[in-house]
Amino acid sequence: MSPFKSSTGLYENVAGFLCYLFAFVGGVVFLAVERRSRFVLFHALQSVMLFAGLMVAHALAGFLPIIGIVVSLLLTILGLTLWVILMAASLQGKWFKLPWIGDLAEKQLQRM
Template identity: 90%
Template sequence: MSPFKSSTGLYENVAGFLCYLFAFVGGVVFLAIERRSRFVLFHALQSVILFAGLMVAHALAGFLPIIGVAVNLLLSMLGLVLWVIMMLAALQGKWLKLPWIGELAEKQLNRM
C-alpha cells in the first residue's frame, strides 16, 4: 500500500486502481474529484484517453466490412490485457506510461 493519500481520502494506489477498474467512467470521476495527487490524476487521464480511444476504435471497426468482426475481437483482447496490466501497475504504485497515450496524459497533467 502507498503511504500517501489522495484528496479523496483513498490511498493513491487504490484511487489509481479505481481509475482503471471502472475504465472510462472511473477516470472521469477521479478527474472531477481529485484535487492534489498527480499520481491519481495521471492515471485518471490515461484511463480516459485509453478507453475513449478503444471505444472510438470499436465504433470505427464496426464499419469495416468482413474484417470488422476480427478487428473488434482484437481490440477487445487488447483492451482486456491493458485493463489488467494498468490496474495492477496502479495498485503497485507504478507510473506505467503507455506509448503515445501516457505522453498525452502527462502533457495534459502538466497543463493542470
C-alpha cells in the first residue's frame, strides 16, 4: 500500500488502479475529482488516452473489409494485456509509462 492518499481520500495506488479498472470512465472521473496527487492524475490521463485511442482504432477497424476482423481481434488482445499490466503496476505504486501515450500524459500533467 502506498502511504500517500489522494485528495479523494483513497490511497494513491488504489485510485490509480481504479483509473484503469473502469478504463476510460475511471480516468475521466479521477481527472474531474482529483486535485492533488500527480500519480493519480498521470494514471487517469494515461487511461483516458489509451482507452480512447483503442476505441477509435476499433471503430476504424470496422471499416476494413476482411482484415478488420483480425485487426479488431489484435486490438482486443492488446487492450486486455495493457489493462492487466497497468492495473497491476498502478496497484504496486509504479509510474508505468507507456510509449507515446505515457509521454503525452506526462506532458499534459506538466501543464496542469
